[in-house]
Amino acid sequence: MAGPLDGMKVVEIGVAMAGPFCSMTLGDYGAQVIKVERIGVGDDSRYWGEGFHGVLAGYYACTNRNKRGIAVDLKNPEGAALVRRLVDQADVLVDNYRVGALARAGLDYEQLRETNPRLIYCSISGFGATGPLSKRPANDLFMQAYTGGMSLTGEPDGGPVKMGPSVCDVTAGMMATIGVLLAVEARHRTGRGQRVDTSLLEGQISMLGQHLTRLFATGEPPTRTGSAGLGGNPTYRAFEACDGWLVIACFNDRMFRDLCTVLDQQSWVTDERFQSNSSRTEHRDFLAAAIAQIIAKQPTAHWLEHFEAAGVPCSPINTLDRLVREEQLQARECLVDIDLPGLGSMRMGGLPVKLSETPGSVALHPPRLGQHTEVVLREIGLSASDIANLAERGVVATDAGWSAPNVPANASH
Missing domain, CATH: 3.40.50.10540 (Crotonobetainyl-coa:carnitine coa-transferase; domain 1)
Incomplete structure (x- = not known):
């Protein structure tokens, strides 16, 4: 055609x-x-x-x-x-x-x-x-x-x-x-x-649309946040498992609750410090460090299986040689x-x-x-x-x- x-x-x-x-x-x-x-x-x-x-x-x-x-x-x-x-x-x-x-x-x-x-x-x-x-x-x-x-x-x-x-x-x-x-x-x-x-x-x-909008709204230029998203959300970044790196891309309250279940941290769900994206970001240093400590105890495959079952976006950080072997690319x-x-x-x-x-x-x-x-x-x-x-x-x-x-x-x- x-x-x-x-x-x-x-x-x-x-x-x-x-x-x-x-x-x-x-x-x-x-x-x-x-x-x-x-x-x-x-x-x-x-x-x-x-x-x-x-x-x-x-x-x-x-x-x-x-x-x-x-x-x-x-x-x-x-x-x-x-x-x-x-x-x-x-x-x-x-x-x-x-x-x-x-x-x-x-x-x-x-x-x-x-x-x-x-x-x-x-x-x-x-x-x-x-x-x-x-x-x-x-x-x-x-x-x-x-x-x-x-x-x-x-x-x-x-x-x-x-x-x-x-x-x-x-x-x-x-x-x-x-x-x-x-x-x-x-x-x-x-x-x-x-x-x-x-x-x-x-x-x-x-x-740069979202970054410029943030600048105009706050008067403060955004800065580097590493693998974290804009604002430094502690549940939207890379973490190191015991055998490699992965990202967790949790960006709303439902996903955070499911993340807490996977991590066996139910107390975080009711903790007033973690009730919204903004409050979790405010306490990002503590929360990111706590999540990192848990993630480091298991291999990447473990977390991919459990987060996928819970509906929380999670991916290994692929190298390109690994990416090109993915079945989805062939499909x-x-x-x-x-x-x-x-x-x-x-x-x-x-x-x-x-x-x-x-x-x-x-x-x-x-x-x-x-x-x-x-x-x-x-x-x-x-x-x-x-x-x-x-x-x-x-x-x-x-x-x-x-x-x-x-x-x-x-x-x-």
């Missing part, structure tokens, strides 16, 4: 995570995506981290499936003109270069909408397209620090800690995807495209295997949204640098001799096959 975005044409001029994540998501659900990369270098993330079969970096692979790839020199006027021809036939352009970078190639929204008024131009930047910091570069770690996310992450008596996943990049990519789909819906009524402008900054502001098709022609296969995360009538799918492996240059340019009217001439002059590059990448001197993360 065709995906819900079947027939949508997307051009991506993006690097690293946020922009490629957005266009990959559109491609997962049926859009035809063409990724434009630099000749000889490509997307910097091609060189970041361990790779599949020694030739395909995991960082690049995880955001670039379901795309065709071309290699073009955008600094060459002929190369920029070729990409403009592609965009003139596209529904969406996704860009996460620095604000203003594509304008130098004549690929900014104001110029492109003149010849394609239905174009949805999605820009993802560090700080957004306006404001005093609009042209300042930013990346995931930078923005975790700038927006205060790191000030909330880590143990109370320790230093700030980066969140493990690339939360700023991925959230910005999600917001961009939502923005594109909102613009598509609006175009159904108006017939016109528009600019979608989002940023790593605004993605994080959306994630939900959370992992997919993709064939890399001539090499073997690779496994990666699957599609997060299941649609009953128009499901998405993984149809294309992440492209080799310049893999589809020739076929894409043929589709917009160039002949084989035209393409050969452009390649000879360094305007475009065609598929060089799988080969271990040589990391460019300026490629870093």
Whole structure:
């Protein structure tokens, strides 16, 4: 079955995570995506981290499936003109270069909408397209620090800690995807495209909603609470069993009563210190220490069995190698295997949204640098001799096959 975005044409001029994540998501659900990369270098993330079969970096692979790839020199006027021809036939352009970078190639929204008024131009930047910091570069770690996310992450008596996943990049990519789909819906009524402008900054502001609300309500900035939730609820945090770590996520009075039953501490149910979340939080040091002492006496499996039977959320703190063996992931098709022609296969995360009538799918492996240059340019009217001439002059590059990448001197993360 065709995906819900079947027939949508997307051009991506993006690097690293946020922009490629957005266009990959559109491609997962049926859009035809063409990724434009630099000749000889490509997307910097091609060189970041361990790779599949020694030739395909995991960082690049995880955001670039379901795309065709071309290699073009955008600094060459002929190369920029070729990409403009592609965009003139596209529904969406996704860009996460620095604000203003594509304008130098004549690929900014104001110029492109003149010849394609239905174009949805999605820009993802560090700080957004306006404001005093609009042209300042930013990346995931930078923005975790700038927006205060790191000030909330880590143990109370320790230093700030980066969140493990690339939360700023991925959230910005999600917001961009939502923005594109909102613009598509609006175009159904108006017939016109528009600019979608989002940023790593605004993605994080959306994630910090409850923390910002607390700040405005109390005047006090939230601080690090370790594994505990906002406010330091002593029954909503990690505890160490005798053979490993687990979390108990008890957040209401009913769950607290059931927790007391499992822990054989019925006196806590009537103790006036523990009658509500707020009072339990007020006495969090005593209660958390008392729970920790009990949990430490039994193995993780014991507590998982008893808390599950009582209806209290409890989970082991899985490592990723343990997570991927969970039956639930198999049942939900959370992992997919993709064939890399001539090499073997690779496994990666699957599609997060299941649609009953128009499901998405993984149809294309992440492209080799310049893999589809020739076929894409043929589709917009160039002949084989035209393409050969452009390649000879360094305007475009065609598929060089799988080969271990040589990391460019300026490629870093």
